[in-house]
Amino acid sequence: MNPIRKRRLQLIVFALAGVVATAAVSLVALRQNIDHFYPPHRIVSGDAPVEVRIRAGGYVEPGSIEREAEGLGVRFLLTDRAGASFQVAYDGLLPSLFKEDQGSIVVGRLAEDGLFKADQVLARHDENYTPPELKDLDTIP
């Protein structure tokens, strides 16, 4: 490689290293805001702002879904499967993938008493793809 080309290559490497460093720093700075949702432990610990429109997410606690006698109202618990959980109240149609033990994202406001009033519920799918015949298995062999 001749000297001119070598210098060009060095310049590129330096410029790239600079860009990567800048991006890394800004990502770390943004990290607080770029997360799509607050996990249950941050809702429980009081990290999440009250009465501000936020997103929160977790797994639907099995057996916690209570439907109101009239209308579409529903209440359920979202858990991180590690002890922390919070209750969500929602009035509307649930996505078809919304099921017990599945991930869910809720958009809405956290009330002072810790109840999350959702105006939108999204189902979160995990990375597992399993045919229906294997539904009894927890993991793919």
Next chain:
Amino acid sequence: MRDPSFYIWSAYAICVLVLACIALRPLASLRTAKRRARKLQNQLVDHA
């Protein structure tokens, strides 16, 4: 949302359409480029 098959078909149809564009566009532009080059070369020959 009641009938998911519509969504599946639309996804595949869009995919085939986009892939057809990706595959056919270069062939079409090669034809155009060749035709223009031929015209240009003929002009150059005429001027010489």
Next chain:
Amino acid sequence: MVSLSTIFHRSGSSRFFFQGSVAWIRWLYVAGILLLVVGMIWGLFFAPADRLQGESARIMFVHVPAAHLSQLVYLAIAAAGVVWLVWRMKLVDICMTALAPIGCALTGLALASGAIWGIPTWGTGWVWDARLTSTLVLFFLYIGLIALRGALAGNQRAAMAVSILALVGAVNIRIIKYSVDWFATLHQPGSITLGGPPAMAPAFLWPLAVNVLGFHALVAGAALAAMRAELVQRDARTDWVRSVLNVGPKQAP
């Protein structure tokens, strides 16, 4: 025996590339179309439904290869950008020009098929989570590359600008890849990872593999074909194009 450096220099020659690529393009198109026909029919009619997503899981067979290729094509452009900045090879510049619209179309396809999957599965076609947003940024980067190429007069200046933008934007590919691990995203983490068993039953894995291979072949073929078109367009006045196209008086032997 042809030495490596001869191959390197010859492949840099426009005429050698123009004539040598014909057979490659033909086979890549044939292989790509065959694989995609098999893969799509397999994915649509023979692969099982997912136990939770149901039939919508079939969208994955076109979404995953489109998203994968959209990132791979960008990495190829960025690598070509490094080579152009150091060696100023014309064919490499042509390669960047040819790849940008292909990558743009693939990114659009990934976003569209993802939205179609998201509507029945998540309950929404679009959210501003890190994975989706960084993919949208990729789409804009491609548009930027195409616009820069069109806006700057003179191949050298345009190639310089495109190379630099491609290199800087390559950071975004890392962000797309790791967004699902670094941040709490609505998008699920990758099902297939290096150094771990895939989180996908073999019944899904096989048709997906066929489609991914088909996408690779078709995109590679289309890229070579687009390079040929760009090459003839740029070199329209040169002697090699004249002799390849068989126009005008033949040169004396």
